[in-house]
Amino acid sequence: MPELVESAENVIQGAKEAVLPHFTFLKEVMETGPKLMVRGKGVRLWDIHGKEYIDGMSILWVVNAGHGREEIKEAVTAQMDKISYATLFGGYFNEPAVRLAQKLALITPGDLTHTFFVSGGSEAIETSVKIARQYHQLNGHPNRYKVIGRREAYHGTTYGALSLSGIKANRTPFEPLLPGFRHISPPYCYRCDFGKAYPECDLDCVRTLQQLIEFEGPKTIACVVMEPVMSALGSVAPPQEYYRKIREICDQYGILLVLDEVNNGFGRIGRMFASEHYGITPDMMTFAKGLSSGYMPIGATIVRRGIAEKFVDWMLVHGLTFGGHPLACAAALKNIEIIEKENLPARSAEMGAYLLEKLKTLEEHSIVGDVRGLGLHTSVEYVKDKKTKERLSGRVRIASKVEERMYRRGIYLCRASVDKTYIAPPLIVRKEEIDRIVNALDESIGEVEKEIA
Numbered sequence: 250m251p252e253l254v255e256s257a258e259n260v261i262q263g264a265k266e267a268v269l270p271h272f273t274f275l276k277e278v279m280e281t282g283p284k285l286m287v288r289g290k291g292v293r294l295w296d297i298h299g300k301e302y303i304d305g306m307s308i309l310w311v312v313n314a315g316h317g318r319e320e321i322k323e324a325v326t327a328q329m330d331k332i333s334y335a336t337l338f339g340g341y342f343n344e345p346a347v348r349l350a351q352k353l354a355l356i357t358p359g360d361l362t363h364t365f366f367v368s369g370g371s372e373a374i375e376t377s378v379k380i381a382r383q384y385h386q387l388n389g390h391p392n393r394y395k396v397i398g399r400r401e402a403y404h405g406t407t408y409g410a411l412s413l414s415g416i417k418a419n420r421t422p423f424e425p426l427l428p429g430f431r432h433i434s435p436p437y438c439y440r441c442d443f444g445k446a447y448p449e450c451d452l453d454c455v456r457t458l459q460q461l462i463e464f465e466g467p468k469t470i471a472c473v474v475m476e477p478v479m480s481a482l483g484s485v486a487p488p489q490e491y492y493r494k495i496r497e498i499c500d501q502y503g504i505l506l507v508l509d510e511v512n513n514g515f516g517r518i519g520r521m522f523a524s525e526h527y528g529i530t531p532d533m534m535t536f537a538k539g540l541s542s543g544y545m546p547i548g549a550t551i552v553r554r555g556i557a558e559k560f561v562d563w564m565l566v567h568g569l570t571f572g573g574h575p576l577a578c579a580a581a582l583k584n585i586e587i588i589e590k591e592n593l594p595a596r597s598a599e600m601g602a603y604l605l606e607k608l609k610t611l612e613e614h615s616i617v618g619d620v621r622g623l624g625l626h627t628s629v630e631y632v633k634d635k636k637t638k639e640r641l642s643g644r645v646r647i648a649s650k651v652e653e654r655m656y657r658r659g660i661y662l663c664r665a666s667v668d669k670t671y672i673a674p675p676l677i678v679r680k681e682e683i684d685r686i687v688n689a690l691d692e693s694i695g696e697v698e699k700e701i702a
């Protein structure tokens with residue numbers, strides 16, 4: 250039996266020897282040691298050595314309500330005192346899951362009424378695709394099985410979610426992926442696939458959706474899945490009319506529209522949901538991350554009444570043991586209560602505008618190509634040449650270099666890109682903390698700029 254980890258040294262050794270880290274070279278952990286947080290309060294974190302950090306990314310766009318909320322702890326323990334686990338299989342229910350489903354129906358736009366609970370974002374995406382396919386089957390359209398997503402989009406790493414995602418580096422090691430998934434250009438104005446600029450472009454990127462649907466055959470498409478403000482591509486928020494047009498095209502062809510709010514939802518982009526910002530109601534919405542602010546693992550897919558009604562006389566052939574876990578639902582309910590009570594979406598809009606204004610000053614750096622964002626969902630994109638927008642070689646690992654320097658300066662950023670730094674602090678962040686984040690970023694980028702010159 251290996252010795253159980255107790256001391257700090259043992260934990261650090263254990264991280265090097267016993268864990269397969271996510272999206273990380275093991276070598277890096279072995280050489281530099283794990284970045285291991287042991288405590289969090291508000292927007293502050295403390296690592297295993299006692300050093301304090303500002304959480305610049307809500308860990309992974311998750312902790313919207315901030316760390317160490319006593320109310321959520323109390324809600325979870327109160328539920329534990331009643332019952333810790335009960336399933337949603339076979340007609341059995343539990344109280345927090347029912348109450349959370351009712352709450353989600355109330356706060357989401359339009360006639361989104363019924364929720365299927367899962368454990369995280371990838372499962373929520375898998376669920377939306379399965380519901381779309383079975384829905385069309387029940388409507389007598391079994392050939393509607395194809396799913397359209399976008400290149401550069403991230404929707405998770407399980408096989409279905411990965412097949413929908415458009416990030417080549419994530420896909421390549423696992424080819425062949427599932428059949429039936431297609432991808433269109435992202436609405437990435439900074440690097441437009443068509444070499445055009447908005448509004449003169451008249452949204453060529455939307456037209457490619459219509460072209461693809463016509464090419465594939467409209468009666469073969471089950472759903473279109475999109476993340477409103479694209480996170481992995483670096484806070485890409487398309488123009489207001491983009492999603493209205495996507496909605497129109499989906500309606501025209503009888504295709505279901507799924508908006509992936511796993512990352513955008515629960516105040517992150519300055520409204521409770523990005524769908525609200527764009528003024529549309531999707532046929533399904535997926536959630537995770539900010540749904541519980543990470544206090545418990547939970548995800549969900551909410552569907553319109555018309556979809557749910559299909560499953561009155563026929564069973565939705567889908568289920569997950571931990572879907573609707575009572576402790577996770579209790580945490581999510583209390584988290585939503587906090588987000589509403591403290592008006593965190595409005596706070597995110599206000600602080601996000603301040604953050605973006607500050608970040609814009611970084612455009613003076615020769616390697617900063619673009620700074621963009623919506624609410625507390627912002628990104629900095631690096632380039633080799635500002636004018637030509639030539640990319641830095643992936644080998645330079647620019648975002649990692651910046652991240653390392655930020656970490657040394659006491660700012661926690663959880664990098665997930667080669668050439669972008671994501672800044673997305675908890676929605677309770679204050680101006681002083683934003684100033685500290687941006688000052689540290691200014692210094693870190695300056696150092697990296699000199700190093701690679």
Ligand SMILES: Cc1ncc(COP(=O)(O)O)c(C=O)c1O
Binds near residue numbers: 370405476511512513
């Ligand atoms: C937009 C979006 N969808 C889906 C996922 C997958 O979520 P999870 O990692 O919880 O499976 C993520 C995760 O970052 C995401 O950002």
